[in-house]
Amino acid sequence: MSELHIEGLHKTFGDTVALAGADLAVAEGELVAVLGPSGCGKTTLLRCVAGFERPDGGSITVAGRRIEHLPPQARRVGVVPQEGALFPHLSVGRNVAYGLHGAGRGGRVAEVLDLVGLDGYARRMPHELSGGQRQRVALARAMAPKPELILLDEPFSALDAGLRQSLRGEVAAALRAAGATAVLVTHDQDEALSLADRVAVMREGRIVQFAPPAEVYRSPVDPWTASFVGDAVWLDGDVDGDTAATAVGDVAVEGPDGPARLLLRPEQLRLSEGAPNATVSAVEYFGHDALVTLEFANGVRLRSRVLGGAPVAGQSVSVAVDGAARAFAR
Ligand SMILES: Nc1ncnc2c1ncn2[C@@H]1O[C@H](COP(=O)(O)OP(=O)(O)OP(=O)(O)O)[C@@H](O)[C@H]1O
Numbered sequence: 001m002s003e004l005h006i007e008g009l010h011k012t013f014g015d016t017v018a019l020a021g022a023d024l025a026v027a028e029g030e031l032v033a034v035l036g037p038s039g040c041g042k043t044t045l046l047r048c049v050a051g052f053e054r055p056d057g058g059s060i061t062v063a064g065r066r067i068e069h070l071p072p073q074a075r076r077v078g079v080v081p082q083e084g085a086l087f088p089h090l091s092v093g094r095n096v097a098y099g100l101h102g103a104g105r106g107g108r109v110a111e112v113l114d115l116v117g118l119d120g121y122a123r124r125m126p127h128e129l130s131g132g133q134r135q136r137v138a139l140a141r142a143m144a145p146k147p148e149l150i151l152l153d154e155p156f157s158a159l160d161a162g163l164r165q166s167l168r169g170e171v172a173a174a175l176r177a178a179g180a181t182a183v184l185v186t187h188d189q190d191e192a193l194s195l196a197d198r199v200a201v202m203r204e205g206r207i208v209q210f211a212p213p214a215e216v217y218r219s220p221v222d223p224w225t226a227s228f229v230g231d232a233v234w235l236d237g238d239v240d241g242d243t244a245a246t247a248v249g250d251v252a253v254e255g256p257d258g259p260a261r262l263l264l265r266p267e268q269l270r271l272s273e274g275a276p277n278a279t280v281s282a283v284e285y286f287g288h289d290a291l292v293t294l295e296f297a298n299g300v301r302l303r304s305r306v307l308g309g310a311p312v313a314g315q316s317v318s319v320a321v322d323g324a325a326r327a328f329a330r
Pocket residue numbers: 013014016017018036037038039040041042043044045187
């Protein structure tokens with residue numbers, strides 16, 4: 001497995017700019033999620049790397065080799081499409097063996113099926129598998145020829161929520177066990193944050209932030225990224241050093257001095273002991289936690305994520321802020 005370098009990639013379709021100078025550098029053995037809203041260019045980026053689309057400009061290098069002008073089969077890149085796309089008339093084993101040649105085929109098929117947890121499934125037909133098993137076969141098929149790089153295009157999107165979550169972990173484990181360099185495209189922030197070593201946030205054809213999941217969540221580069229990745233609670237304030245004066249009191253901050261929009265995550269607003277300073281105006285209960293809308297005396301409303309017992313609407317509560325808010329100049 002090898003590293004991937006994408007520089008200044010451009011692609012337009014008629015009047016639509018799908019890629020507007022996308023840059024991405026994936027290290028050997030790394031699992032990167034490209035996360036962005038619908039239409040931001042994720043699939044186009046992946047298709048350019050796979051060779052299904054030819055970019056208008058820019059370069060794609062895998063293991064030091066420029067590949068953007070090579071046909072797909074010469075790129076040594078494996079692809080796991082959205083819905084697996086297995087050959088329906090071929091057994092699991094023959095699907096996985098499809099891109100393999102030579103004597104070691106049988107052994108390699110068994111090896112990759114084992115890696116994806118489908119040891120003993122080689123004789124089954126695709127229609128005899130669950131949706132999650134089909135996706136694992138598609139992953140095994142992509143990995144079988146030992147490509148330099150594996151690309152996964154929304155590989156869990158056709159599955160229901162429970163299955164998606166368990167399969168995510170299994171796929172990440174299989175990729176890591178194989179030492180694969182992989183790029184996964186998704187619009188699902190939970191998927192990106194939970195799976196990837198680094199997340200590339202994509203907007204309007206460009207990568208706007210590329211960092212480990214915790215950094216993207218805690219220190220988003222701009223308000224758009226803050227609101228796109230995770231729940232954002234916004235509060236206006238005036239920053240002076242490491243505190244900001246706000247309508248709900250002084251809050252610890254990180255960011256430039258002056259008028260600012262302050263980003264808090266709902267779990268940073270904690271119900272505490274002490275003199276009440278807010279009233280609960282609404283509660284959305286989810287079992288494991290609840291989203292509570294808090295109204296302060298001056299009319300400011302903020303959302304808090306509360307674990308365990310949720311308060312009830314109308315209740316007076318004391319609210320404290322944990323950690324620092326991130327300030328963006330206003
Ligand atoms: N073959 C094409 N012809 C014309 N326009 C296209 C083509 N492929 C993509 N586009 C346009 O390019 C833009 C980026 O599309 P792309 O499929 O890469 O986005 P995406 O981020 O993968 O979206 P989604 O999450 O909805 O799949 C969109 O505006 C789309 O309509």
